[in-house]
Structure formats: structure tokens, C-alpha cells
Amino acid sequence: MSRILIVDDEASICFAFREFLADEGHRVDVAASAEEGLRLAEDGPPDAVVLDVRLPGIDGLEALAEFRRRIGPVPVVIITAFGDLDTAVRSMEGGAFEYLVKPFDLDRAADVVRRALELPRADGRPAGAEAPGDAEALIGTSPAMQDLFRSIALVAPTEVPVLITGESGTGKELVARAIHRHSPRRAGPFLPICLAALSPGLVERELFGHLKGSFTGADHDRKGLLELGSGGTVLLDEIGDVPMDLQVKLLRAIEHREVTPVGDARPRSTDLRVIAATNRPLGELMAAGRFREDLFFRLSVFHLHLPPLRERRGDIPSLAGHFLGMSRVSGAADLRFTGEALDELRSRPWAGNIRELRNAVEHAAIVSRGQPIRPEHLPSPSGGPGRASTPAAGAIEPLLAEWAGQQAARLLDEPGESALYERLLELAEPPVLRAVLGACRGNRARAAQVLGIHRATLRQKLNKYDVS
Known part of the structure; x- marks a missing residue:
């Protein structure tokens, strides 16, 4: 039996943890403040220890x-209702x-506690230094953003390469900057290089540099961007x-941390x-022989995938307010959105993601001329993945129709059998539940939200089909 300490001023949280963990045979102590917990x-x-962030006193x-x-x-497992990147970083740096x-989801929280109890007692990380600087450029309270904050906090202190994928406009450079800002290299340079913008004939010289006389017009030695970025990211x-x-x-430059300028053998x-970072499907490029597998595996030691804005619509109001505050339009910081305008923002497909949202806010700030921003002040919406029907949906419909027709014909010939709808659910629900749980990384609360059902209903279905 293990002893677990819950430190939270919300009685309901303490009660839920105590009941759940006590059923598993653990001794659970609760405290309403950090001071009481320390005693x-x-x-x-x-x-x-399960420790809340917002507590009376310390x-x-x-x-x-x-x-x-x-x-x-x-x-120590940190829990908070006010998650942001700074809190995540400070939590991880604090050990x-x-x-x-x-x-x-209480099941997920209990699983985290179980994993914590499996650690050897000597496996503690030392407390870190004071928290790095402000992270206001990354905005969001959605589960997807909370997972992102946690991942940044985990990988920033390391030296491993990071691969960031996601659609255009999702903020890949902002995430890269946040990793650098919270890393031991923060005092060094952060050098973003858009490889697609470099001329194919010049990209090698730009990245690796060149020696004087190595080609026509090379009248002096020049360091490449990879050498200029030394000491940083x-x-x-x-x-x-x-x-x-x-x-x-x-690949050689990354593996061996060395560059060879054009015209030099050393x-x-x-x-x-x-x-x-990329918005391209690297898996498909590798399959087509257009991207090296060894380079992919070297770059993707730690992989971060940024969700499109349409998959975290709950963050749109706070993002829109943030962009108003940052707007270059005079007086925009004093403007506000009407409820109808926020509903309109949440309903759009946002094919251009955060970049498109920021442009829409700038447009509205200009057109509203100091008045509360209404839907008619927003630019016309663009089309995009958010409102397009997926090929999979079109492909599955005739298969379902064929299966239902065959089953109905058989059941009509066997009057003693029925419950076609129940058979359909038994066939369709388990793979759907597994897919959604996988997409939500095992977070049952988020999965229930995506499915549009209550968490208790989801728990019953998972137990019914033995889906873990």
C-alpha cells in the first residue's frame, strides 16, 4: 500500500481522488493548503504528491x-485550472x-499517479532555475494547447532535434521560438531559415558558406547560416x-555538428x-523517394504536431482578443467583439489558421471605426478543410448501406432474430472509440467532448467493448 498526499483547496477534487485511490488500496491524505500539506x-x-497550483497562502x-x-x-503531479506555457515550464523545471x-479525466489522473508510484525513489529531478521569460505569443487553454505547453516544457531543456509539423499558419515558428526561449541556449541566437525561400542555386552557399575564389564572384570568405547560428538554435x-x-x-551537419563551406575540404x-518545421507530409515524401528516411529519423527525435485552428475553436475568443491588443490599428486595444461576432469567428473553417484569424481581426479593427466589432465588420470567410466533406465519409456510406441491406434481408428470413441497430453499434463503436481515444492521447474527458457524449457514457462503452 502506498501513501498519497493530495493538496488542493477544492473539496470535490480531494474527495474524488480519495475515493478513487482508496479503492485501489492506497492510503490517501488530503490538505487544503500547501502549508498543511508540508506539515x-x-x-x-x-x-x-498531487499538488494544485492555485492555493491559499503559498x-x-x-x-x-x-x-x-x-x-x-x-x-509530484501538478494540477491546475489555469494552464499556460509558463506554468508548464516552471512545473517541469521544478521537477x-x-x-x-x-x-x-479521473481515470487518466489516477493512471498518472500509478506511473509516479512505479518510479524508483531515487528518480527525482533537481529543482530548476527561475522560470524563463514571457510566453505571450502562444495563446490557448484547449486540451491540445495544454499538451503542447507540456511538450515544450519537456523538450526545451534538452539538446535533441525537434520536428514541428502542422498546416500553414498554425504557429510553427512561434513554437520553435518558445523552445529556444526556454532552453539553456536562450542567450544565443535564434536563427529562422526558410529553406523554400532560398534560391536552389544559392541554398548550399547560404547554409554552409564559401571560401574566396570558390566560384565566380566569391571575392571574400563568407560564413554560412549554420555557422552563424553556433551557440544557439x-x-x-x-x-x-x-x-x-x-x-x-x-544530415552530416546535424549528426556531426560540423559544416563544410563551398570550396573548402576541411x-x-x-x-x-x-x-x-514543415507543412508537407514527410511520410508520403519518403514513400515517393523525395525525402531521406535517415534525415527524417534524425530530425524527429521529438515530434510536435500543431493542431489546426478549427480543432481548437475554444481558443478563438482569447486569440482574437490577443490580436486586438497587438493590433497596429490606432485604438484597437480598446475595442471589443460582440457575442455575434465571436460566434461567427468560432464557426469559420479558418483554412489559413491563426495567420488568417489575425488578418481578420486587423480588418475588423479598421472597418469597425471604433465601434464594437460585429459580424459584418469581418472579412468574407475563405473556404477550407473545416467545411469540406471528407473522402472517407463518402466512401463508407455505400458500404454501410450494402451491409445493412444484407443483414436486413437475412433477419427478415429469420423472424426470431432482430436488433440490427445493436449489431451496427457493436460493429462501428469500438473502432471509433479507439480512434478518438488515440487522437486524444488517452484523455477520456477530451474524447467524450469530441464524441459529444457524457464521460460516464464513454466509460460505460469502453467497459462494454473492453476498449483500453
């Missing part, structure tokens, strides 16, 4: 360091085992557009961290 911990060190992030000092490397955002944007011959040289060492 309980000193009386007998727990095997795991907040959870301050208490995290104090728990570390008093009881050593006991795993938190995991970071959960309310409202969370380089973003290789649009990596999917790199020619095959250059991919070999990029490689030069360079100290840089590489982040790559």
Missing part, C-alpha cells in the same frame, strides 16, 4: 521547491513528474522542400541545436 509530508514522507509552484527540499525526490489541467523551416542532394549534407565544427 503532513514531514510527519511521514508520502510516496507521491502557491503550488512555490511549494513544489519546498516539497523537494523537505522530502526529497518524491514524484514535477507530470502536469494535468482541470477538468481532467536554428529553425530549418519548410524542411520538406529541401532537394535530395542537399539533404545528405544537412569541415568546421559548429555548436547549434536544430529544429525543423
Whole structure:
């Protein structure tokens, strides 16, 4: 039996954890403040701590360091209703085992506690330095953004390459900048390189540099961008557009941290961290022989996929307000959106994602002329994936119709049998549940929201079909 300490001023959270974990045979102590939790911990060190951020008196992030000092490397799970990138980073740098955002699925939270209890007691991470600077450019409270914040907090302190994928306009460069800003390299340069914008004939010289006399017009030595980025982070944007011959040289530069300028036989060492980004389907490019597998695996040690804006519509009001505050239009910061305008913003497909939303807000700030922003002040919506029917939906309909017709004909010949609808559910529901759970990374609360059913209903269906 393990001893678990829950520190939260919400009685309902404490009650839920206590009931759930006690059923699994654990001893659960609860505290309504960090001060009370520290006293309980000193009386007998727990095997795991669940710690809220917003607490009366000392907040959870301050208490995290104090728990570390008093009881050593006991795993601490941070929970908060106000998740942002700074909180995630401070939690992970402070040595938190995991970071959960309310409202969370209790099954998932309990699973996190179970994994924390499986850690060897010596597996604690030391408390980190003070939190890095502001992260206001990344806005969102949706589950997808909370997962992104947590991932940035995990990978930023490391040196591993990161691959960022997502549609155009989803903020891939902002994420790369956030990784750099929260990394040990923050004092060094951040150098974004749009590979697609470089001339095919010049891209090698731009990246690796050249020696004087190496080609006509080379009247002096010139360092390449990869050498200029030494000591910092380089973003290789649009990596999917790199020619095959250059991919070999990029792979060597990343693996061996050295570059060879054009016209030179001697490689030069360079100290840089590489982040790559693309909106291209690299899997399809590899299958077509247009992108090297070894380069892909070298770049994708840690993969971040950014969701399109249409998949996190709940973040649109806060993003729109943020863009108003940043607008170059005089007086825009004092404007506000009407409820109808916000409904319109939430309903649009946003094919251009965050970039399109920002442009729409700028347009509305100009047209509204100081008045509250209404739907007619917004530019006309563009089409896009958000309102298009998917090929899969069109393909599955005739198959379902054929199956239903065959089953109905058989049941008509066998009057004792029925329940065709129940058979359809038993056939269709399990793969749908598995797919949605996979897309939501096992977050049952988010999966229930996507499916449009209550969490209790989802739990019943998962148990019925034995879907884990």
C-alpha cells in the first residue's frame, strides 16, 4: 500500500481522488493548503504528491521547491485550472513528474499517479532555475494547447532535434521560438531559415558558406547560416522542400555538428541545436523517394504536431482578443467583439489558421471605426478543410448501406432474430472509440467532448467493448 498526499483547496477534487485511490488500496491524505500539506509530508514522507497550483497562502509552484527540499525526490503531479506555457515550464523545471489541467479525466489522473508510484525513489529531478521569460505569443487553454505547453516544457531543456509539423499558419515558428526561449541556449541566437525561400542555386552557399575564389564572384570568405547560428538554435523551416542532394549534407551537419563551406575540404565544427518545421507530409515524401528516411529519423527525435485552428475553436475568443491588443490599428486595444461576432469567428473553417484569424481581426479593427466589432465588420470567410466533406465519409456510406441491406434481408428470413441497430453499434463503436481515444492521447474527458457524449457514457462503452 502506498501513501498519497493530495493538496488542493477544492473539496470535490480531494474527495474524488480519495475515493478513487482508496479503492485501489492506497492510503490517501488530503490538505487544503500547501502549508498543511508540508506539515503532513514531514510527519511521514508520502510516496507521491498531487499538488494544485492555485492555493491559499503559498502557491503550488512555490511549494513544489519546498516539497523537494523537505522530502526529497518524491514524484509530484501538478494540477491546475489555469494552464499556460509558463506554468508548464516552471512545473517541469521544478521537477514535477507530470502536469494535468482541470477538468481532467479521473481515470487518466489516477493512471498518472500509478506511473509516479512505479518510479524508483531515487528518480527525482533537481529543482530548476527561475522560470524563463514571457510566453505571450502562444495563446490557448484547449486540451491540445495544454499538451503542447507540456511538450515544450519537456523538450526545451534538452539538446535533441525537434520536428514541428502542422498546416500553414498554425504557429510553427512561434513554437520553435518558445523552445529556444526556454532552453539553456536562450542567450544565443535564434536563427529562422526558410529553406523554400532560398534560391536552389544559392541554398548550399547560404547554409554552409564559401571560401574566396570558390566560384565566380566569391571575392571574400563568407560564413554560412549554420555557422552563424553556433551557440544557439536554428529553425530549418519548410524542411520538406529541401532537394535530395542537399539533404545528405544537412544530415552530416546535424549528426556531426560540423559544416563544410563551398570550396573548402576541411569541415568546421559548429555548436547549434536544430529544429525543423514543415507543412508537407514527410511520410508520403519518403514513400515517393523525395525525402531521406535517415534525415527524417534524425530530425524527429521529438515530434510536435500543431493542431489546426478549427480543432481548437475554444481558443478563438482569447486569440482574437490577443490580436486586438497587438493590433497596429490606432485604438484597437480598446475595442471589443460582440457575442455575434465571436460566434461567427468560432464557426469559420479558418483554412489559413491563426495567420488568417489575425488578418481578420486587423480588418475588423479598421472597418469597425471604433465601434464594437460585429459580424459584418469581418472579412468574407475563405473556404477550407473545416467545411469540406471528407473522402472517407463518402466512401463508407455505400458500404454501410450494402451491409445493412444484407443483414436486413437475412433477419427478415429469420423472424426470431432482430436488433440490427445493436449489431451496427457493436460493429462501428469500438473502432471509433479507439480512434478518438488515440487522437486524444488517452484523455477520456477530451474524447467524450469530441464524441459529444457524457464521460460516464464513454466509460460505460469502453467497459462494454473492453476498449483500453
